[in-house]
Amino acid sequence: MSDQTPKEIGSVSFGLMDPETYREISATKIITADTYDDDGYPIDMGLMDPRLGVIDPGLECRTCGKHSGSCNGHFGHIELAAPVIHVGFAKLMRRLLRGTCRECSRLLLTEEGMDELRSRLVRTQQLGEDPQDVLKAAIRQARKTDRCPYCASEQYEVKHEKPTTYYEVQDVLVGDYPEKMAAAMQPGGSGDEESGDTGATSPQELAEETGIDLSRINEILSGEFRPRPEDRQSIEEALDVDLTEEDMNKLMPSDIRDWFEDVPNEDLEVLGIDAESSRPEWMVLTVLPVPPVTARPSITLDNGQRSEDDLTHKLVDIIRINQRFMENREAGAPQLIIEDLWELLQYHVTTFMDNEISGTPPARHRSGRPLKTLSQRLKGKEGRFRGSLSGKRVNFSARTVISPDPTLSLNEVGVPERVASEMTQTMNVNLQNLEDARRYVSNGPVGHPGANYVQRPDGRRLKVTEKNCEELAEKVQAGWEVNRHLVDGDIVIFNRQPSLHRMSIMAHEVVVMPYHTFRLNTTVCPPYNADFDGDEMNMHALQNEEARAEARVLMRVQEQILSPRFGENIIGAIQDHISGTYLLTHRNPQFNKTQALDLLRATQVDELPAADGENDTGEAYWSGRTLFSELLPEDLDLEFTSSAGDEVIIEDGQLIEGTIDEDAVGAFGGEVVDRVIKTDGSTRARVLINEVAALAMRAIMHFGFSLGIDDESIPGAAEEQIDEAIDNAYDRVEELITTYEADELESLPGRTVDETLEMKIMQTLGKARDSAGDIAEDHFADDNPAVIMAESGARGSLLNLTQMAACVGQQAVRGERINRGYEDRTLSHYEPNDLSAEAHGFVEHSYRGGLDPQEFFFHAMGGREGLVDTAVRTSKSGYLQRRLINALSELETQYDGTVRDTRDTVVQFEFGEDGTSPVQVSSGEENAIDVDAIADRVVEAEFDAEGSEAVAAAARPTNLSERADDRSAGLDLPPAAEAATGGVNDDD
């Protein structure tokens, strides 16, 4: 058990591994390529050797004695018959070969050069820059040297043939050197004529000049003796001939290993290579570690056949070739065969590491699919790093379709019973909650507030079943742990993908409900960007008290009402809520007592205010604005312009004048909601939003609201007017075309005549559509539902209405009229080079009237562009966001107000130059704090309540559960939704 104590990883160090270490940690040497014998047992010293770990349940690991699941597996090793290059380091090896001496392996730099680099390396490390740059510079410098400054030996060019072959390009003596020399010694040859002799060089003269024995010269000339390199050079100098040719000398991995072994540590240090952890010769493999079977488990197919992992397949290849190599070498096979096998071994080891090397054919599975080897396992979105390490799978999560439920508070989420009984919370049983715990256990795993597991103090976990639940419930004592089902009031995390901002993951309180969908209050749709056309969402049950507390305090929906993007509320009334408040307040309708009470029924208001007056029959009435005012905080003073265009005046929490619509209570910066959350806190804002939504739903139901095809129809006279307007536009377009064809069109500055024409036509047709829209608009009544929605900002716009009722307008692809299709025309219905409006995608009909076939086709073209655009955009913006988050994720404000990354580099001395939170201050606001308004409020409060607590000191409600908040906020009744579900508050 001692190795099971919790440990924390302090740091991770990287380096190469010494072949000796491989052998030491290896559980076994692998020598056979076979995996299982005929009985299905793993073969000893085979790739599935039981010492490498176990994957089959029930078997015991022969190395550590543990069973599958707890044994992590153990490495084995293959002794390679010949050294092989590690592909990943091919580039670095090339650099080292070029930068070090071929004889003494020292770095080809003088002491001064090394000192300079050393200091540069220190500087690079201090600046946190890439040490690879220093290495590259050092090699570039060293490559220039053609003689080693230490052993004075000559250096040759090293050629690298990708991926893993190296050649040394050497100058060697040509085969016909005697002939070449003789030719040079002839008179008129390229001999040294300026020496004043006859032109010919005699062997004696040559001997004198070069200092080589005459007899040796004669031997050389007769071809009996090959001159030594020094002699060759002096002969070359004397005769001014070139006796060499380039020769490619292949460097075998073993040569490279020998070469690297001699590179001194001090020289490596200059290159930024840490010799302590990675000696360069270790880049040439002599031993290949074999990953444990747990890293390459085999799968048993339905027919009992085993299917091996890609890595196992690759290892089989390596072992086979390795075996053949050894046999051939022992049998004394010719060098050519040995070299071929060596290359084959290199290929297999290369593809074992990386199967996507350019220039090398990828190793393939029998089916032709390229194998997924080590590199491929790490790389990419589904790779180990991004797929398994950065993105972890979790337990206690649920996913299902969402549907709306206006009776819930925005803080709540309806959880289907099936989900609630699968997700559990751990209850630490004590004397206070013992009764509850027993009740949960006795309900069993099926009955709803039940329990799935209990844990005894000795650590033993017992599953609660329908059979044993009664019995277990008796046994539960203080000190036990009970994994009980989710119940009302528990906090869970709720999320919808794509999680683009922090409001995509918020904490909700559970309300357990029948049926199979998650239920949401519709006001939380904007932050999640959710709708109910089949969207699914995820839920996570929190598993410890710390997480639950943080979720409750920081992540609850009401704490996320303000968006940090623009500093205003992102949660608020939407769609029908806005239509509802608009109907309620725009013309300020009157309601009798029954109606008024019905409207306020879903809110906490349980007493009607004083009636606004009496109608003709003497019945008391209440106006819509009065009823709406009941929801507002009593000290609210606000003036703004609504999206319907009128001035809204709220004084002392009474809506005096104006329409309540999107600009007042809407999501994305509704003034009232924004003001309330900033002055009265998030709890009050939550109550306001809930109640506005509830009132609005009642209001819209009171009035009734529907949109049918007749709501878009306009009188025949209006239609004629529209046709006339469009005909006029056609005429104007025709005029433009005539002037263009007469070459009389004047081009706009910086545009060609063609472009000018297009722009002018587009303009004309745009205006035509607008005027058609205007005509149609004049004929719509103010109570037209589409107009109400557009005016209040609930949904749709006047443009949509225009398109439905009057004229769809010009279709565009890439911002231009439709120009593609046939040669010189868009469709075969038109004359070639027809520039008219209808031939280039102007849709003169309305959606209601119906499009003709050509128009329909053009419309589809425009629509397609939109679809393509969205598809391209999502991927592009997704990548942009990933990069932004990756670059900025480590920035955090510190206690001293600075913004620093995790290296403690100061990025900003004060966030946003003034330390203002983007959440609390609207981005449009010039001054974050309105001193005058605050002063007014203080003075007024003083005046209103002489002696009572000042505004500044007014206690803010706590933000525990909805019920606790409501109690401290001085609101007597719990929200309707909670009252209905009757929250069970238990345990801790």
Add this chain to the structure above:
Amino acid sequence: MTEITTEIEDSVEDTRLPRRLKEEVYGTIEDREVTPKEASEIAAAVESRYLDTRIDPLDPVGTVSAQSIGEPGTQMTMNTFHYAGVAEIDVTQGLPRLIELVDARKTPDTPMMTVHLEDEYAEDREKAHEVVWSIEATKILALGDISTNVADMLVRVDLNEGTLAERWPTAEDTEEVAIEIADIIEDSLGVSTARDGMAIEFGPEEPSYRDLFRLVEELRDVTFKGIEDVNRVVIRKEQLAPGREEFVLYTEGSAFGDALEIEGVDASRTTCNNIHEIYRVLGVEAARETIIEETMNTLEEQGLDDVNVRHLMLVADIMTNDGTIQSIGRHGISGSKDSVLARAAFEVTVNHLLDAAINGEIDDLNGVTENVIVGKPIKLGTGDVDLRMGAARREDQASEGDGEEARAD
């Protein structure tokens, strides 16, 4: 109306308000009739609101800013070319432009300058045009007609006197201009020219059709006046301040350093949309400012003007943090992180691991990604607080030691 007494002053000075707000509080108090008690309550209320608007320590502002810029990205259009205020010049807009800025591309897709003019040039159309001609690259086709005389192996340029007078407004005599043009042709094409009034003739040294046509081709590319990289200049009259109209030039193509040298250009207001050019000419601080300005403009163009500038500032600040412009991504900030695991988890996984092995790197697991990988709490927000609750109960400690004394007191 209320005088600022020392009592009021004390209560205001006691608050943790910055100077500007304190002054504002004094102003407000002076404007109305308040008692010292009310004054101190006003000060306290303002302070309380001020503290509410402060950013909390340990707030993960980086992630929040990244999300606040990335999220509206999903709402932007891809349609690249759109009009940037000036209908005559196409400028990359929307998401592609945002990506370009964050990438810190060496040259933007559509380089552009906004050239403001010095006072005497800004209000006079003639003088403004003078600047236009010295910025816009003038090619031979704008100045006259070229004809080739194959029989004599000659290229003939017939200059248009009117154009010359227009484009060289400072020159007294078009003749001089013609001489200048001839000189430029000689210098750049390496030929000798013969000039007769407005006609310039020249030909290849050795008669050769190929050379003749090559000369014509090359002649078309020669810039006779203005800045090589600026293809077009659009002049617009704009009302920048109420009651003050001035000419502003918009250029297609940019050469910021050269443009600033030109007489009449107001270097203090002239800008360019290439952040690298700004960086070279005016330094990092200016580059930072340009990044903020350009990203904000891009967002505004798309109707996303509600994004808080502070987010853009943070992005600009991290991009210019080391004194140069770094891009957001694998070649810039993400690629130069300390942590091997963080780099490997971002892009080009394998190479980072191999390099780390060679350099013997040690990952101290300070960042966010690394800690997610090893399964530790990340050091941001609540994870960065080192406050723990003691294991012993408070009463126990009190009864053991200090508590006794405290009670005795």
